[in-house]
Amino acid sequence: MTTEIEEKSPLVIIHQKQINTHHHHALHCRRCGNKISRISRDRLVKLFLFWLPLKKYVCYRCHRKSYRWG
Template identity: 50%
Template sequence: METRQKKACPHCSKGKLTNRARRPILVKATLFWLPIKRYSCNLCEKKSYVYGSVWETTDKKNTQVSSAQ
């Protein structure tokens, strides 16, 4: 089973990159063809660039405990 969650902040490693931040005009004008987006952390409020998607998938194994009788 896969779950999707937001990426962790590269600065504080505790928060999640949730809010979109504005990119400077120079970045928009020169790198418009790349899938680069800027996000801010919900805890430390520092801004980071993310290439691609901010979502990451994690495999969550469904473990069931079976009891032998």
């Protein structure tokens, strides 16, 4: 009887690490906990505060819009 040893290829290991770290960077809504998506900034923010690294996000579940720094 022989026992086959299954070794994972390096590509599978790298892919699993990418899957595990992908969810770490996802932003969530502070109200309902759903994932939030980037949207374009308002015209006044673009015009007067263009040098600030503000990013606008929206939650499609509770329709909350917010700005995040960076």
